[in-house]
Amino acid sequence: MNNRLKVLRAERDWSQATLAVHLDVSRQAVNAIETGKHDPSLPLAFRIARLFDLSIEEIFNDEA
Amino acid sequence: MTKPEPKIAPSVQKSKRVLILALLVGVALGIYFSVASFADPDSFELFDNSDINPVVAAIGIAVWLLIVPPLTWIWWRTVDEHEKDAYREGAMVSAHFYLFLVPTWWLASRAGWVPAQDPMIVLLIVSIIWSCVWLYRKYL
Incomplete structure (x- = not known):
């Protein structure tokens, strides 16, 4: 699944570790989501969306 | 003054602590078996199948069944x-x-x-x- 997490993180000048703290996950989890190796669960997707004040669809895209 | 931001998430910190504790239990168990084996040459080594002292076996089983499962469960709940x-x-x-x-x-x-x-x-x-x-x- 494609996502804009890396871009959104960069806009705030956050490291993966900083974002991980905000989401209460490991830095490896953030990296896996950014690189598309891990699709977040719905609860985590909602946490990400709330953190950036966007909808899930504005961050994640299931089109190839 | 603002509180410094933690470097890793609280749940990750907790899961690391539990994992380290589990590793320490494993190392302690290994050392215990080694020492018990050394003290009784007719006893056993870690992966030996020969007879062992029932007290040594009881302690090993107790640690394995009473300490490791709760640690595993706590770790699973935090990761x-x-x-x-x-x-x-x-x-x-x-x-x-x-x-x-x-x-x-x-x-x-x-x-x-x-x-x-x-x-x-x-x-x-x-x-x-x-x-x-x-x-x-x-x-x-």
Whole structure:
């Protein structure tokens, strides 16, 4: 699944570790989501969306 | 003055602490078995199948059944979903490896091609595969 997490993180000048703290996950989890190796669960997707004040669809895209 | 931001998430910190505690229990158990074996040369080594002192066995079983399961459960409750997925995948791969290894070894042993099956060697192999897949999926 494609996502804009890396871009959104960069806009705030956050490291993966900083974002991980905000989401209460490991830095490896953030990296896996950014690189598309891990699709977040719905609860985590909602946490990400709330953190950036966007909808899930504005961050994640299931089109190839 | 603002409070400094933590470098890792609180749940990750907790899961690391539990994992380190579990490793320390494992190391302590290994040292205990080694010392017990050294104190009684007729006793056993870690993966030996010879008879052992019932007290040593009782202590080993108690630690394995009373301390390790709660630690594992607490760790499982604290890890994030990415690590849970990695751990599950390790479990799935190692369970399938077990499924193919045990009957193959059993049949090969009955045919006289290999020594008899040793459950502790099987456990060691399955645990190593589980850990390798888990760490690979977590870090790579």
